[in-house]
Amino acid sequence: MxxxxxxxxxxxxxxxxxxxxxxxxxxxxxxxxxxxxxxxxxxxxxxxxxxxxxxxxMDPDFIRWAGSLAHAEKWEKVIKYMAGIAYECAETGYDTEPLSDPDGSLCASTCRVLDEMGVERPDGFPEELDLDYETADMDELSHLLESNPYSSLIGKIYDALNDVYGFYAAYIADLIYDEKLDLFDTAACDIEPCLISLAATKVDVEENFARKTRSFTHRTNREFEEWLNVVKEQAFRCGVPLKAELIDLVNQTHNELSHSAEAESLGSNASRIHPDIYMNELLVGMRVIHQVLPAIMKKLGIDQEFELAPSSLSA
Structure with a gap:
C-alpha cells in the first residue's frame, strides 16, 4: 500500500x-x-x-488508478468477475491461488502491472461495462469484456497467470517451502508475489496501448532468472533434485507451461529425471574419485611417480 x-x-x-x-x-x-x-x-x-x-x-493505489472510489468499486466488480471466470477455466490441474484473491490484493497488483506496462490509466469507467454481473447474459458480457482494451488485457493476463502459476505449483512451490533449502530470507521469496507480472510478459498486447511493454518484459524476465537461479543453486547445494528446468518458467510460452504443469498433475512426469540430477550425480562421483584416488595411489606406492600425460586425454 x-x-x-x-x-x-x-x-x-x-x-x-x-x-x-x-x-x-x-x-x-x-x-x-x-x-x-x-x-x-x-x-x-x-x-x-x-x-x-x-x-x-480498499487499496488506495487502486483507487488512484481508477480515478475515484466510485470507479474503483466498479472496476473491482469487473476484476473479480474476470478472475472468477479464469479461475474456473484453469486447465493445469492446479488451483490458481492469486485469482481467488485470499489477501485482497488482486485489484492493486493488477493495476500496478498495467502501470508498469505503460498502460494509460482509464479516463473514468466505461459505461458499457457498468452492468449487473450476476444477471447479465454471459455471451453478451463476454463480448463486451473482450471489446474493451482494459478488460481484454486483464483477461489475457489472468489466463496466462493460470498457466504460469500451474508451472510454479507443479515444480517450484515445494522447493520454496522446503525447510532444507532455507529460502525464506532470499530473493526467491519474490517469485510467487510477482507471478502476475511474469504472466503479463507472456500475452500479446499492442505497444501503442502498453508503451513500456518491452522494458517491462526485459526487467521482469531478468529478475525471475535471478530468483530462479537462487532456487536452483540452493537445491544443488542441498542435494534436492529438480523435476523440471526452472528457467522454463521464463522462457516458455504460457501454453507450454500449461502443458508441463498438466503433465505433472496427471503423473505423466513421474518417470522423468531432470538433467540437473544427472549432473549432480556426476559431480558427486567426481568428488568421491578425487578423495579416494590419492589414497589408493599412496597405498600402491605410485603417488610420487604417477604423471598423467595430456595426450592420453585426447580422443
Whole structure:
C-alpha cells in the first residue's frame, strides 16, 4: 500500500490542507509530509486516514488508478468477475491461488502491472461495462469484456497467470517451502508475489496501448532468472533434485507451461529425471574419485611417480 496515495486521498476527500489533516488525526504536519515520502505508518494511523478518506479496506493505489472510489468499486466488480471466470477455466490441474484473491490484493497488483506496462490509466469507467454481473447474459458480457482494451488485457493476463502459476505449483512451490533449502530470507521469496507480472510478459498486447511493454518484459524476465537461479543453486547445494528446468518458467510460452504443469498433475512426469540430477550425480562421483584416488595411489606406492600425460586425454 502506498502511504502517499492514502494521504492524498484523505486530503482530497476532506478538501483540507496538510495542516488541517494533521490536526484532525492528531499528528504534526511534518508527520504528514514524512508519510507522503514513504515513512512507516502505524496500523492505528492507517485506520484514521482510511476513515478520513472514506475508503474502507480498499487499496488506495487502486483507487488512484481508477480515478475515484466510485470507479474503483466498479472496476473491482469487473476484476473479480474476470478472475472468477479464469479461475474456473484453469486447465493445469492446479488451483490458481492469486485469482481467488485470499489477501485482497488482486485489484492493486493488477493495476500496478498495467502501470508498469505503460498502460494509460482509464479516463473514468466505461459505461458499457457498468452492468449487473450476476444477471447479465454471459455471451453478451463476454463480448463486451473482450471489446474493451482494459478488460481484454486483464483477461489475457489472468489466463496466462493460470498457466504460469500451474508451472510454479507443479515444480517450484515445494522447493520454496522446503525447510532444507532455507529460502525464506532470499530473493526467491519474490517469485510467487510477482507471478502476475511474469504472466503479463507472456500475452500479446499492442505497444501503442502498453508503451513500456518491452522494458517491462526485459526487467521482469531478468529478475525471475535471478530468483530462479537462487532456487536452483540452493537445491544443488542441498542435494534436492529438480523435476523440471526452472528457467522454463521464463522462457516458455504460457501454453507450454500449461502443458508441463498438466503433465505433472496427471503423473505423466513421474518417470522423468531432470538433467540437473544427472549432473549432480556426476559431480558427486567426481568428488568421491578425487578423495579416494590419492589414497589408493599412496597405498600402491605410485603417488610420487604417477604423471598423467595430456595426450592420453585426447580422443
Amino acid at each position: 502506498s502511504r502517499e496515495a492514502l494521504v492524498q486521498l484523505a486530503l482530497e476527500t476532506m478538501a483540507c490542507s496538510q495542516k488541517e489533516l494533521a490536526a484532525h488525526i492528531g499528528v504534526s504536519p511534518a508527520q504528514i509530509s514524512k508519510w507522503k515520502k514513504g515513512e512507516h505508518m502505524s496500523a492505528d494511523m492507517e485506520v484514521k486516514l482510511r476513515t478520513a478518506a472514506g475508503i474502507g479496506e
